[in-house]
Amino acid sequence: MATESKLLYSLALSLFPNLGPGTFKTILNYCGTAEGFFDLTHGKAMKIPGIGPKLLAYRKGKDAYLREAEEIIEQADKQGIDIHGYLDENYPARLKNIPDAPPLLFSLGNMDLNPARTVGIVGTRNATAYGRNITQKITEELARFNPTIISGLAYGIDVEAHRSAIANQLQTIAVLGSDLNTIYPAAHKKTAQQMREKGGLLTEFKMGSPMNPSNFPQRNRIIAGLSDALIVVEAAKKGGALITAEIAYSYNREVFAVPGNLQSPYSEGCNNLIRSMKAGIYMGAEEIVESLSWDKETGATASAKTMPDTSDLDPIEMKVLERLYEKTAAEIDWLSRDLNIPAPELAIKLLNLEFLGFVKAIPGKKYQWTGSN
Secondary structure (H helix, E strand, O other): OOOHHHHHHHHHHHOOOOOOHHHHHHHHHHHOOHHHHHHOOHHHHOOOOOOOHHHHHHHHHHHHHHHHHHHHHHHHHHHOOEEEEOOOOOOOHHHHOOOOOOOEEEEEEEOOOOOOOEEEEEOOOOOOHHHHHHHHHHHHHHHHHOOEEEEOOOOOHHHHHHHHHHHOOOOEEEEOOOOOOOOOOHHHHHHHHHHOOOEEEEEOOOOOOOOOOOHHHHHHHHHHHHOOEEEEOOOOOOOHHHHHHHHHHHOOOEEEEOOOOOOOOOOHHHHHHHHOOOOEEOOOHHHHHHHOOHHHOOOOOHHHOOOOOOOOOOHHHHHHHHHHHHHOEEEHHHHHHHHOOOHHHHHHHHHHHHHOOOEEEEOOOEEEEOOOO
């Protein structure tokens, strides 16, 4: 959980009416912390992009917002709910790279929000026997790689993904379109309780938030953002699963769709994703393993590694190469965060390292150490 002061002021800021995730993130980028925004002079605050007089006027209610934030924290403590602020080191790193990352997250359970590997599995609420069987097979085949399974606890494919993850002893996280006191659908309360032993429930909606229909498309971006790869098992021509797939595609995540019967309405969405080239054809676990280079991350050949001659590299290139030497392969976004190197600068360094033969680009938006130059 974030430090008390950071969390308190982040919560207070998040309570401002009509303050979107993008504006919240902009404020943090300019002020460092939410508290810094409250202390900023009016003139300096007006220079922040997207900040106008109406939003700044809400700062006059600072004390009231802080009191409400304190009440939320106290309520969360009583219910065993963890609150994760955007600046918290336990906030999901995968979400920090999406433009509309939620300012705050509320979680219930025993979960690692920054696991090594994640796979999202989504689909229609009207799952067929074929869809349920495929979902079970996906989790069974992926189990040896120990990924966290992400979904939305909805009827059909979603809950099948969670239950299959539990059966295969995998961590599984349900992203809710409600607060943590409202399990929807209520028929899945038992599954939700079981998930809390290894995984749990996650939402951006504070306790007492109304459950509006718009919450569910909104939460889909979190499912997409948390997933290294997203698999759509069954989907009609329109629906939440396709929204999630579109968002994942826009986030440059790996998207796969299970091909289905051309005469089934619940395969039309998957088939369209494949036809439009927004998703790869899912034929088995090896599709995921290869695209995310999981087979390159086992460390089986680590003992045989030797660092090549690096005398011609500059300090930043050396820093990047040493990290890839340790990891074998890593995502560009992860490297940027881990090494604190701006993405544009990192891209240039990686391109030079690839030209020199030290690394190579591989599927999954990753770079891999080659072991030679």
